[in-house]
Amino acid sequence: MDSKDIIETFEGSIIQHGSYNDRIYLIKLAPEASSITPRNLIDLARNNNYSKIFAKVPECHSDIFSAAGFEAEARIPAFHAGKMTAVLMGFYLNAERAEEPDYGKMDEILKIAIEKQSIKSKCHLNNDFTLRICTEADAASMTNIYKTIFQSYPFPIHETTYILETMKNHVDYFGVEVNGRLVAVSSAEMDKQSSNAEMTDFATLPEWRGNGFAQCLLLQMEKAMKNKGIKTTYTIARAMSAGMNVTFSKTGYRFGGRLKNNTNISGNIESMNVWYKYLIG
Template sequence: MENQWELDRQNDRIVAYLPSMEKGELMEIFTRFKTESLGKLIIFSLERDSKGLSELGFQFEAEMSGFFQGKKACIFSYYGNERRSASKTASENKEVMALVQMDSKDLSNLIITNFSVELVGDTEWNDLAELFEIVFPVYPTDIYDPNYLRKAGEQNYTFIVAKNEAGKIIGAASAMESGYGSAEITDCAVHPDYRGNQVLYGIILALEKELIKKGIYHAYSITRAKSVGMNLTVKRLGYVYEGTLTNNCVISTGFEDMNVWTKKLEKEPKKEPKL
């Protein structure tokens, strides 16, 4: 597995995936972090490197089961300033998780009947961008740009859309392949007129099937910590909570805490032929 890291100016951070922890590369990343005066450095590492990162002053924030080719990733963060390290919604986050964990609904076998769910079509990128503009006032990637969406779909993203009877896109989400045999369920959006109709459940279940077709069996979702709806959605679909990332990225009102949820995807058992 190769190491990867990127400077993400839009979210004032560096995100590094380091399955092979090398001191020289780690120092290079840390130097760049300091030179750019960034707010947060996030490292995805294997469990064996946890002690070393802690000794360097990194804070453990979450786990991500199955991220590295089926092996667990440990997520550590280093903060460039006190303001970025302090959660603005810690008490609200706890209240949301208390509500979510009390919920016992299981919708992982939901059957959709009142709308269609399918891969986005080649001529639908503009419509998809319009939906994202309606749903998200601010977002950490350029999802309002149809060309950006098209290029993402040609690379490591799979987009699924839900449509009403008239064929209008009413919801969408994507699965972004990590490059390590796992994928993030992201870009989840439902038009305000269609919320409360289990649209997102159907979309995510369809995305999971697409991932299994590609041989990807570990999915994860990074949800707004203060969003009851999104956290409930992934929990009801069988995702497991594994930690919270403080002031992780810019969404809606600015930097927000994000919850990590993971799920191991299972192939549907083959049906035995009737004799």
């Protein structure tokens, strides 16, 4: 298996694809995309023997994907500039990729998470911990944390060069520090043009779990994004991770749907839950 998938331009759109996630991910559809783009993506997937296409498209373009056989799996309202809904769609090139043998367990986790929405999230860090934005000097420590936590990941966060490159461009990284050492990290990946941000890459070293770091990081990230004028935040969380789904639900995020067998994370292709929140109405 390749160590990572590639990100490139396809007919003016931005896609990620490769055998690592065994899929094509349409990250951003070109405004001038033609009606044959979905079929061309399917051809690309067949030529490379991928088993899924995952497309994130503005609702106004979703009909051309539906006509090509794509199915809506999740929705994020107010995704584009606080107005247009994003439809997250899946196309499966084999039946096995669309099967979810653990769907009962995933539904149970989701039910638990939604029941927690009435509990207001708070951050309780004692004076031993410092919550801060990460800098370029933290890149090596961050990659070490990600290597410890994730056997595999859909994007190359195990590489210091990737952390540095994204930090300079469109990603703000956050961390919890104790005695001068980072022990937990997360990131906010911004699409400033569309005024949204993905809250992602949460990782806490095993010996420091149970301190509520993810909740504290998320609340801090929201403040930072709101200050930058970001209107909508969202996450794509592992459907089998009760902790992360509860974290987002308690922080006021709404469930947007589940992406079946979507992402290579921690050594397996996993289904992912979509959660979203409006920061600025």
